[in-house]
Amino acid sequence: MSESFVERPRWSCSLGGALAAAGNLPETVPILHSGPGCAGNFAWTNNGAAALNVTGPCLSLNVPATNIQENEVVFGGLDRLKEEILNAIKLFSGRLYFVLTGCLPEVIGDDVESLVSELNGPKNHLVMASVAGFKGDSYHGYEEVLKTLIEKVVKNTAKKERDLVNVWGLPPTQDPFWRGNLQGLRDLLGLLKLRANVFFGPSVNFSTIAQAARARHNIVVSGLYGLEAAELFQEKFQTPYVQTPLPFGAEASDRFLAIVSQALKIPSRQYKKAIDTAGQWHYARLEPIVDVFNDMEAQRHVLVVGDVNQALALTDFFAQDLGWVPELTVITNNLTPEEQAQVLQYHQEVGGTQPERLIFENQAQAIAKTAKEIFGRDGSKYQPSRQPVFVAGSSLERGLAQELGATHLSLTYPIANRAILTRGYVGYSGGLRLTEDAVSAFIAGR
Numbered sequence: 001m002s003e004s005f006v007e008r009p010r011w012s013c014s015l016g017g018a019l020a021a022a023g024n025l026p027e028t029v030p031i032l033h034s035g036p037g038c039a040g041n042f043a044w045t046n047n048g049a050a051a052l053n054v055t056g057p058c059l060s061l062n063v064p065a066t067n068i069q070e071n072e073v074v075f076g077g078l079d080r081l082k083e084e085i086l087n088a089i090k091l092f093s094g095r096l097y098f099v100l101t102g103c104l105p106e107v108i109g110d111d112v113e114s115l116v117s118e119l120n121g122p123k124n125h126l127v128m129a130s131v132a133g134f135k136g137d138s139y140h141g142y143e144e145v146l147k148t149l150i151e152k153v154v155k156n157t158a159k160k161e162r163d164l165v166n167v168w169g170l171p172p173t174q175d176p177f178w179r180g181n182l183q184g185l186r187d188l189l190g191l192l193k194l195r196a197n198v199f200f201g202p203s204v205n206f207s208t209i210a211q212a213a214r215a216r217h218n219i220v221v222s223g224l225y226g227l228e229a230a231e232l233f234q235e236k237f238q239t240p241y242v243q244t245p246l247p248f249g250a251e252a253s254d255r256f257l258a259i260v261s262q263a264l265k266i267p268s269r270q271y272k273k274a275i276d277t278a279g280q281w282h283y284a285r286l287e288p289i290v291d292v293f294n295d296m297e298a299q300r301h302v303l304v305v306g307d308v309n310q311a312l313a314l315t316d317f318f319a320q321d322l323g324w325v326p327e328l329t330v331i332t333n334n335l336t337p338e339e340q341a342q343v344l345q346y347h348q349e350v351g352g353t354q355p356e357r358l359i360f361e362n363q364a365q366a367i368a369k370t371a372k373e374i375f376g377r378d379g380s381k382y383q384p385s386r387q388p389v390f391v392a393g394s395s396l397e398r399g400l401a402q403e404l405g406a407t408h409l410s411l412t413y414p415i416a417n418r419a420i421l422t423r424g425y426v427g428y429s430g431g432l433r434l435t436e437d438a439v440s441a442f443i444a445g446r
Contacts, residue, residue: 008364008396010307010332010413011174015102016042017138018131020173021145022098023059025199027206029094030058032065033081033112034102039063049395049414051176053421057092064088068104077110082119089124095206096153098145099128106132127152137334139225139307142171146229149199154212156237165189165264166197166215166239168229169222169246175309176415180424181246185221188253188427191274192266213237217264221246222309223343224335245350246313249431250282251320255351282428286435298439299323301386303371303404304355305330305393306412308343312352313425314392314411319353321431322438326355327386328374330393332362332412368400375404390442407442 011017015034019042022030032039043061046054054060066084068077081099088097101112112128120126129148131141146168167185172178182198189196197208197215218233218241220226230241242263247256254275261271302318304311304326311331318324335343340360348354357374361367375389389406391397395416401408410418411425425434 006334006362010362010394010396012042012045012138013133014131014136014138014141014144015100015133016045017141017171017174018100018129018145019059019063019141020046020054020138021142021171021200022100022129023056023063024172024201025096025098025145025149025206025209026202026204027095028058029088029092029097030063031081031085031088031097031099032063032102033077033084033099033105033110034065034068035104036067036069038102039065046173048416050173051410051415051418051420053176053179053419054173058094064092066105073104073108076108077105078112078115081105081110081112082115085115085119085126095125097124097126098148099126101128101130101132103132103134106130125153138174139171139333142174143225143228146199146226147232149209149212150229150232150236153210154233154237155210157211157213159214160216161195161214162216163193164195164197164215166199166212166218166233167221168199168218168226169220169309170200171225172200174307174413176413176418176420177424180420180422180430181426182424183422184424184426184430185219187429188247188256189219189260191278192257192261192264192271194260194264213239215239217242219244219260223312223346224308224333224339243346245316245347245352246309247427248313248317248425248434249321250279250428252313252316253278253426253428253431259350278428282432285432289435289439293439296443298442299325300388300390300407300442301325301327301375303328303330303375303389303391303393303397303406305367305391305397306332308333308335310412312343312347315355316353317425317431317434318390318392318438319355322435324390325386326353327357328371329355329358330367330370331358331360332367333360334362335360364396367397368403371400371404375406388442390438392438409438409441 116128129144186196220243244259247253315326315329391401391406391408394412
């Protein structure tokens with residue numbers, strides 16, 4: 001029975017992930033064709049889970065939605081959808097109108113694609129994605145939005161720009177730090193004289209997405225997500241892609257630049273100079289804290305809980321940049337055995353840190369039980385010490401941290417106790433921010 005539900009889930013359904021992605025595309029108006037309450041549920045869920053980082057012109061409670069009910073279930077909801085699309089075009093100024101279908105219209109069989117094709121035109125650019133909640137989680141919705149853009153929006157071209165790359169793998173909202181992390185990736189790639197089209201957020205516009213086929217390469221900063229889109233892009237536009245972990249801090253950033261440089265055939269002299277310059281900048285700013293850090297005996301035994309992107313990136317950072325001991329890493333995504341093996345194999349291939357123990361688990365009680373077995377003390381005189389403990393996870397781990405007598409910092413979704421606007425942990429400067437936040441967390445009571 002317990003296998004049929006997830007206790008305190010750490011993601012939304014496919015429709016929620018698609019809405020977060022489409023709603024953060026530039027000059028784009030998402031339109032939900034769904035039952036009543038979907039948009040509101042996503043808004044209130046993320047207000048308490050994504051560090052207050054959810055509102056936009058057409059997000060939160062501002063989303064155009066059909067809110068279909070009994071009449072549409074019996075007689076079909078296309079008339080209601082047509083009305084909502086035409087009203088959205090009148091009220092919201094956009095370059096792209098993105099229809100997202102929820103569970104009810106897909107169960108009753110509304111032919112949304114035909115209606116969208118009928119209303120589509122040079123002035124009203126309409127696309128749709130079939131992202132009913134029962135089809136998957138929020139990561140699936142993110143991937144479907146990318147694939148729809150590749151199929152319907154990105155224009156084919158023979159012209160390639162050698163300094164332009166596309167970056168995928170960070171789902172908006174699901175990564176509460178996505179704005180800052182995407183900017184961190186742009187800054188890192190700038191060290192190699194590359195321009196990054198990140199698709200989402202205020203730093204891009206609709207034209208950059210439509211012209212994405214001009215990119216020389218695609219970069220996927222995930223062990224799993226964004227890969228389907230990259231493979232579709234490669235098939236359609238013959239643009240190769242390279243996969244790399246999310247780089248938190250100096251060590252991972254060095255690796256990121258080396259992987260990208262090798263894939264793009266950037267001369268070794270150029271990327272080594274970039275690494276040396278960035279490293280000197282980073283360590284000069286880290287140096288003032290080093291003596292105090294050592295005097296405080298600041299090393300910690302770390303419990304990391306998060307999704308496949310964040311958990312492994314944080315494990316690398318704490319081990320390689322701070323010298324802390326990653327005792328337990330918990331990946332919370334609901335993955336198949338094949339996907340689990342794929343993630344672990346890739347993490348090993350790129351030289352990622354192997355924690356003392358790594359598990360795939362999304363039930364809060366099971367996570368707490370394993371953590372207590374590792375970090376708890378049974379009172380025996382010669383029990384190996386795994387204290388003091390630092391818990392890097394979501395807001396759901398606050399209670400567990402208190403039971404363990406550990407410091408807690410909310411770094412993964414859901415985050416209810418922080419407000420995040422531009423903060424991110426990618427890159428050399430991101431690593432300094434993460435060091436500041438981690439050290440500040442355990443000295444806050446001094």
